[in-house]
Amino acid sequence: MGNEAVALGALHAGAARGIGYPGTPSSEILDVYNQLGGKAEWAPNEKVAAEVALGVSFAGVRAFTTMKHVGLNVAADVLFTAAYSGVDGALVFVVADDPGLASSQDEQDSRRYAVAAGVPLFEPSDSQEAYDYTRLAFEVSERWKIPVLLKLTTRVCHSGTIVMPRAPDTGLAAAHFVRNIPYRVMVPGHARPAHRRLRQKLAEIAEWNETDGPNQEIEGSRDLGILVSGVAYQHAREAASDASFFKVGMSYPLPMRKMLNFIESVKRAVVIEENDPVMADAVRAAGGTIESAPEMYRFGELNVSRVKRILAGDVTPEAVPPRGKPPQLCAGCPHGITFDLLKKYNCIVAGDIGCYTLAALPPLSSMDTQICMGASLGTGLGLRHVLPREEAKRVVSVIGDSTFVHSGLTGLAEMTYNVPPTGHVLLILDNTTTAMTGQQEHPGTGRLLDHSPANQLDYEKIARAMNVPNVGTFDPIRQPAEFEAALVEALAKDELTVLIVRRPCILAVARKGVKPATTEG
Ligand SMILES: Cc1ncc(C[n+]2csc(CCOP(=O)(O)OP(=O)(O)O)c2C)c(N)n1
Ligand code: SF4
Numbered sequence: 001m002g003n004e005a006v007a008l009g010a011l012h013a014g015a016a017r018g019i020g021y022p023g024t025p026s027s028e029i030l031d032v033y034n035q036l037g038g039k040a041e042w043a044p045n046e047k048v049a050a051e052v053a054l055g056v057s058f059a060g061v062r063a064f065t066t067m068k069h070v071g072l073n074v075a076a077d078v079l080f081t082a083a084y085s086g087v088d089g090a091l092v093f094v095v096a097d098d099p100g101l102a103s104s105q106d107e108q109d110s111r112r113y114a115v116a117a118g119v120p121l122f123e124p125s126d127s128q129e130a131y132d133y134t135r136l137a138f139e140v141s142e143r144w145k146i147p148v149l150l151k152l153t154t155r156v157c158h159s160g161t162i163v164m165p166r167a168p169d170t171g172l173a174a175a176h177f178v179r180n181i182p183y184r185v186m187v188p189g190h191a192r193p194a195h196r197r198l199r200q201k202l203a204e205i206a207e208w209n210e211t212d213g214p215n216q217e218i219e220g221s222r223d224l225g226i227l228v229s230g231v232a233y234q235h236a237r238e239a240a241s242d243a244s245f246f247k248v249g250m251s252y253p254l255p256m257r258k259m260l261n262f263i264e265s266v267k268r269a270v271v272i273e274e275n276d277p278v279m280a281d282a283v284r285a286a287g288g289t290i291e292s293a294p295e296m297y298r299f300g301e302l303n304v305s306r307v308k309r310i311l312a313g314d315v316t317p318e319a320v321p322p323r324g325k326p327p328q329l330c331a332g333c334p335h336g337i338t339f340d341l342l343k344k345y346n347c348i349v350a351g352d353i354g355c356y357t358l359a360a361l362p363p364l365s366s367m368d369t370q371i372c373m374g375a376s377l378g379t380g381l382g383l384r385h386v387l388p389r390e391e392a393k394r395v396v397s398v399i400g401d402s403t404f405v406h407s408g409l410t411g412l413a414e415m416t417y418n419v420p421p422t423g424h425v426l427l428i429l430d431n432t433t434t435a436m437t438g439q440q441e442h443p444g445t446g447r448l449l450d451h452s453p454a455n456q457l458d459y460e461k462i463a464r465a466m467n468v469p470n471v472g473t474f475d476p477i478r479q480p481a482e483f484e485a486a487l488v489e490a491l492a493k494d495e496l497t498v499l500i501v502r503r504p505c506i507l508a509v510a511r512k513g514v515k516p517a518t519t520e521g
Helices: 002-012 028-035 046-058 069-085 111-117 127-144 154-158 188-212 232-239 256-265 278-285 304-312 335-344 355-360 375-386 401-417 459-465 480-492 506-510
Strands: 017-020 040-042 062-068 090-097 148-153 216-218 221-229 243-248 250-252 268-272 348-350 395-400 424-430 470-474 496-502
Touching: 002 028, 002 090, 002 127, 002 148, 002 154, 017 028, 017 046, 028 040, 046 062, 046 069, 046 090, 062 069, 062 127, 069 090, 069 111, 069 188, 090 127, 090 154, 111 148, 111 250, 111 278, 127 148, 127 188, 148 154, 188 256, 221 232, 221 256, 221 278, 232 243, 232 268, 232 304, 243 256, 256 278, 268 278, 268 304, 335 355, 335 395, 335 424, 335 480, 348 375, 355 395, 375 395, 375 401, 375 424, 395 401, 401 424, 401 459, 401 496, 424 480, 459 470, 459 496, 470 480, 480 496
Parallel strands: 017 040, 017 062, 062 090, 090 148, 221 243, 221 268, 348 395, 395 424, 424 496, 470 496
Antiparallel strands: 216 243
């Protein structure tokens, strides 16, 4: 599997540590890396993960960080300035995009981040390349002292092809600290020259990509030439096996001279790329002429038949795939009880991301907003601030435990700082795991990535330390009446209330060998 290949590649590249935050389709990488003997850890969120990885690289050794595409939004602050500071060992951002939104709130294209931040980006098209490009990403990062993006997509992460590994890297430097204040303290006076250094590095890397980059020309008929990257290559090869191909392995900085030569060498040139027209725009900006997919193919994943349609210029409506069974909470999921209650009291629910987001769908239909991780606090407070009193009093923010640790803590600080006139009610749904992405640990579970014991955050103490006047913890299955009474009381008050709704996810309990810290009996 592509994700396993990345883990093996990182291990063979001698990475000292892999740090990430789970998110489909990237989540397996760190677990596999840990099973292979690598040092892996979950961070509270992607920004922290990227910062820890940057710190590891500042010690002169190799580090990588894993996340899904929206995680890069959270880590972007680190990425942009780390591009200026540079790294000392190596730093690879492994980012998994989700074209078609199999399990995400948007289908952004991470290649745009490489252009915006000014960092090299590799795009594997199968497991072998996932392995090879992981190794190459560490090498490029170390050679030019620059963070490197490795962009995966769902099909690359979760499909399997045979991988031939290479001998692991040896003779890597041990961790050590060398003071270098002008390069690592990004105040304006240091950042201005750092920006110039970054552009110089990118110019050099662009030249390297022209001559030595992992780009491949596949000879075929000169009647049709296809410029392609990532998994789109697999679909295009099958859709037009006679064509010539120029397959881009490093998509930023692009090997533009080679691309233009290829385009000029064929009668008809078409770019096939998933999601955004990144290469199409770049070719045209460089003066090249190339056909690209009509706008309708920008949405969703490509496949062989869609590529055939693009090549045929077919813009008739596509067949709508049969609707699958809508996802639902597991039977007996503890989240169900909470949303039954919120529905009963006609609450306006500012929701968040996790299994509990399924409460937005019928039959519960009892979540009103969901934007990004942690947004339940801010959006709920915004509604409370301006809605007429009777409506404002019905607003409740609901967040899962992993999401609360990821990005709810600052929202809670906002709740206690800019207090709405009607107060506010926050429910933390503590099922003692990150259920949605496959039961990963986090700082609130009291266990590390390998499930060994660790410090456990205490949400009650956190809320009290932030001066929330009403705080309580309830087991919705063992204490349904008490939980309901506390919710009713909280909705009636013009005060701040945090209720921790604690009941382990039934799948986490069932998982062999792992006993949730708060499971009773
Ligand atoms: C920035 C970002 N990172 C990762 C994800 C993937 N993701 C979605 S929900 C979630 C956490 C779910 O855990 P929790 O809040 O505890 O709810 P549960 O699924 O356990 O009910 C994660 C990691 C995401 N959507 N956005
Ligand atoms: S995996 Fe756990 S949290 Fe998610 S729906 Fe099932 S029981 Fe609920």
